[in-house]
Amino acid sequence: MNRIFWLFLAAAAMAAAQQSDSGAEGDAANGKILFTRIGCYQCHGYAGQGGRAGARIVPMPMKAQDMIRYVRRPPGEMPAYTEKVVSDGELRDIYAYLKCFPPPKAVKDIPLLNSIKGQ
Amino acid sequence: MGRSKKTSCDRRNFLKGAASGAAALLTATPAAQAQQPQEPRRGAPAPSAHQVAMETAPPAPRMDVYITDRPGADFMVDVLKSLRFDYICANPGSSFRGLQESFINYGGNQDPEWITCCHEESSVAMAHGYFKIEGRPLLILAHGTVGLQHASMAIYNAYADRVPVYIILGNEQEINFRRGDVEWKHSVQDAASMVRDYTKWDDSPISLGHFAESAVKAYKIAMTPPMEPVVISANGQLQEEPIPEQDRRTLRVPKLTLASPPAGDSGAVAEAARMLVEAENPLIYAGRVARTPNGIKLLVELAETLQAPVQDRRHRMVFPSRHPLYNSGSISDADVIMGLEVADFWFATHRQTPLNRLGMVNRPAVKPGTKLITITAEDLFSRSNYQDFGRYAEVDLSLAADAEATLPALIAACRKRITPDRRRAMEERGKRLAERHKENRDRDFDDAAYGWDASPVSTARLSAELWNQIRHEDWSLVSEAAFVSNWPGRIWDFDKPYHYIGGHGAYGIGYGAPAAVGAALANKKHGRLSVNIQCDGDLNYAPGVLWTAAHHRIPLLTVMHNNRAYHQEMMYLQDMANRAQRRPDQAQIGTAIANPNIDYALMAKAYGMYSAGPIDNPSDLGPAIRAAVEVVKRGEPALIDVVTQPR
Numbered sequence: 223m224n225r226i227f228w229l230f231l232a233a234a235a236m237a238a239a240q241q242s243d244s245g246a247e248g249d250a251a252n253g254k255i256l257f258t259r260i261g262c263y264q265c266h267g268y269a270g271q272g273g274r275a276g277a278r279i280v281p282m283p284m285k286a287q288d289m290i291r292y293v294r295r296p297p298g299e300m301p302a303y304t305e306k307v308v309s310d311g312e313l314r315d316i317y318a319y320l321k322c323f324p325p326p327k328a329v330k331d332i333p334l335l336n337s338i339k340g341q
Numbered sequence: 342m343g344r345s346k347k348t349s350c351d352r353r354n355f356l357k358g359a360a361s362g363a364a365a366l367l368t369a370t371p372a373a374q375a376q377q378p379q380e381p382r383r384g385a386p387a388p389s390a391h392q393v394a395m396e397t398a399p400p401a402p403r404m405d406v407y408i409t410d411r412p413g414a415d416f417m418v419d420v421l422k423s424l425r426f427d428y429i430c431a432n433p434g435s436s437f438r439g440l441q442e443s444f445i446n447y448g449g450n451q452d453p454e455w456i457t458c459c460h461e462e463s464s465v466a467m468a469h470g471y472f473k474i475e476g477r478p479l480l481i482l483a484h485g486t487v488g489l490q491h492a493s494m495a496i497y498n499a500y501a502d503r504v505p506v507y508i509i510l511g512n513e514q515e516i517n518f519r520r521g522d523v524e525w526k527h528s529v530q531d532a533a534s535m536v537r538d539y540t541k542w543d544d545s546p547i548s549l550g551h552f553a554e555s556a557v558k559a560y561k562i563a564m565t566p567p568m569e570p571v572v573i574s575a576n577g578q579l580q581e582e583p584i585p586e587q588d589r590r591t592l593r594v595p596k597l598t599l600a601s602p603p604a605g606d607s608g609a610v611a612e613a614a615r616m617l618v619e620a621e622n623p624l625i626y627a628g629r630v631a632r633t634p635n636g637i638k639l640l641v642e643l644a645e646t647l648q649a650p651v652q653d654r655r656h657r658m659v660f661p662s663r664h665p666l667y668n669s670g671s672i673s674d675a676d677v678i679m680g681l682e683v684a685d686f687w688f689a690t691h692r693q694t695p696l697n698r699l700g701m702v703n704r705p706a707v708k709p710g711t712k713l714i715t716i717t718a719e720d721l722f723s724r725s726n727y728q729d730f731g732r733y734a735e736v737d738l739s740l741a742a743d744a745e746a747t748l749p750a751l752i753a754a755c756r757k758r759i760t761p762d763r764r765r766a767m768e769e770r771g772k773r774l775a776e777r778h779k780e781n782r783d784r785d786f787d788d789a790a791y792g793w794d795a796s797p798v799s800t801a802r803l804s805a806e807l808w809n810q811i812r813h814e815d816w817s818l819v820s821e822a823a824f825v826s827n828w829p830g831r832i833w834d835f836d837k838p839y840h841y842i843g844g845h846g847a848y849g850i851g852y853g854a855p856a857a858v859g860a861a862l863a864n865k866k867h868g869r870l871s872v873n874i875q876c877d878g879d880l881n882y883a884p885g886v887l888w889t890a891a892h893h894r895i896p897l898l899t900v901m902h903n904n905r906a907y908h909q910e911m912m913y914l915q916d917m918a919n920r921a922q923r924r925p926d927q928a929q930i931g932t933a934i935a936n937p938n939i940d941y942a943l944m945a946k947a948y949g950m951y952s953a954g955p956i957d958n959p960s961d962l963g964p965a966i967r968a969a970v971e972v973v974k975r976g977e978p979a980l981i982d983v984v985t986q987p988r
Contacts, residue, residue, distance in 0.1 A: 265988070269791065269986070271801070278791055301919035304919075327793065329787060334806070
């Protein structure tokens with residue numbers, strides 16, 4: 223039992239390491255081009271900010287492999303992007319690009335937004 | 342039918358003469374006088390050689406002058422003035438030239454005043470927007486053929502948005518009155534047939550008395566819920582020929598008495614009250630319930646009585662956006678949902694997911710056992726061909742009645758049933774909903790911060806910058822907010838009836854710009870600052886309405902949501918490409934509005950309007966809007982072109 227537990231933990235750690243590495247492997251510059259070319263921006267916005275047509279994807283909450291899995295078989299209204307349309311490598315490039323966006327400022331640090339919120 | 346005094350030439354020459362004004366036509370012309378036979382006097386001197394020559398020479402060709410002492414159109418104007426239209430929106434057309442001349446000269450171009458439109462679709466959409474501010478229809482004049490063909494999409498929008506638009510069509514029914522080829526092409530047997538599927542009533546009167554009765558009847562029908570467009574054909578012969586002598590003593594303008602809207606049956610109202618009061622999580626789903634400003638007050642009263650959340654279909658301004666009960670509920674949590682004037686209630690209670698090649702997957706959005714109530718005048722009138730009525734909704738209690746007219750009785754019935762125990766439960770619910778409302782609002786502002794400094798400008802930033810410049814004014818948003826991810830609804834403070842007019846009705850693009858100008862025309866006399874967030878694709882259908890705004894000095898701030906695409910269609914195309922597993926990058930073809938980019942500031946300037954842009958740096962936006970607001974406050978239209986994120 224103990225041995226199985228430790229084997230499971232080791233496998234999980236390896237999988238996690240692979241997942242976190244897979245994003246770092248991507249080419250963010252190419253990801254930026256792809257983000258526009260294959261139409262990610264159309265629903266998610268050029269800054270990944272989301273809106274009525276698509277969810278916010280910045281900061282990207284998923285690991286690279288999870289994002290790829292999601293894009294291949296999205297459960298909601300998002301169209302599926304199969305390997306024929308975009309490769310895993312290209313999706314990793316997009317992932318790397320999305321990871322480049324800094325977190326947004328807090329509302330209190332944006333004077334205009336803070337002002338109209340507090341009125 | 343009486344005949345005109347025919348003393349000269351043809352009707353074409355008459356029309357040239359008519360341009361100098363009806364008043365001039367009422368005086369006898371020299372030519373007319375020359376046609377009066379003279380009696381020879383006894384004992385008169387012998388005729389001169391010249392006179393003899395005149396008498397014996399062959400007669401000169403007869404030169405008749407076609408004059409009318411009181412055209413039928415004058416009476417038509419009397420009838421239409423009795424209906425108290427403020428404005429006529431029209432692109433000029435020969436089939437209603439008689440009416441146009443009478444409105445201007447006989448009617449004095451006042452009440453209604455003529456508004457020059459560059460497209461019939463603009464005329465109708467202006468009336469659509471005007472009604473949603475003022476609660477009264479405008480008068481549209483159009484050719485019965487080519488004009489109505491232009492107007493038809495806008496009529497369908499108004500129909501689907503339950504807006505009364507009053508349309509008079511010019512038509513020359515009598516073949517002997519048609520001038521050549523053009524008027525044959527512009528004549529039609531049954532003018533209204535083209536739009537009969539999406540109008541409520543029409544008629545083609547064959548006499549002036551008939552016109553009077555039908556014109557008043559049409560107004561009454563249009564204004565009875567569910568309110569819809571109506572069409573009356575005005576025969577050219579009736580317009581242009583004199584009022585028959587025998588009719589002059591008897592013609593009269595019928596009295597207009599609007600029908601009071603039907604309220605729900607008292608037993609059904611009591612049952613609805615029971616269901617709502619006994620519910621643990623009732624939810625009010627509001628469509629076009631606020632038919633008048635009082636509708637908003639009544640809805641607030643009902644929601645507060647029940648401490649029930651209100652979800653808004655955003656067809657109109659129906660509930661204050663910062664009220665703690667606004668959008669604080671959840672369809673999936675509700676045990677009783679009441680739809681008020683919701684045309685597509687099925688969609689409120691279901692979720693759809695497209696499934697490749699298998700159509701749509703439909704899932705109930707409500708939990709099992711949830712009771713559904715509808716109160717709507719939609720149940721009192723429907724047509725079958727166009728499918729705007731939506732899917733059949735299976736409900737537990739259905740009141741075929743006007744919701745606003747029913748609310749007072751429903752509120753009273755609810756109050757009567759509320760016990761102290763229920764009162765305590767409702768108060769607890771109200772506290773929870775207020776907390777959720779605050780959480781939603783905080784989340785909306787947090788969301789607005791994403792992409793704040795992005796270029797193109799985010800729609801959240803655009804909405805925030807705009808709100809910052811207008812929030813201390815008496816403002817009115819005269820455009821649809823859905824295309825900018827409803828940011829105004831999320832961060833502005835909507836609480837007055839004129840703060841929001843909703844959208845197209847039938848999603849017919851080309852509505853936005855003219856509806857905004859029409860709504861701004863209504864706001865003008867109230868001194869309100871009208872604001873239009875204008876989609877670029879929409880403006881390109883009929884941009885001439887910018888000239889109408891400039892020409893008639895209609896104060897309106899237009900801020901372009903210039904995403905350089907028919908963006909909804911671009912997303913659909915990308916969806917299709919992904920389903921077919923090929924080249925989503927081709928979705929730009931046929932949907933992008935770029936290369937070259939359209940310079941909307943230059944376009945507005947060409948139409949005589951103040952403008953600025955294109956602006957793609959968000960920090961430039963605030964000062965540009967501030968300057969434009971000053972122009973609008975001086976009574977002029979202005980346009981700011983902003984290059985924006987897609988949604």
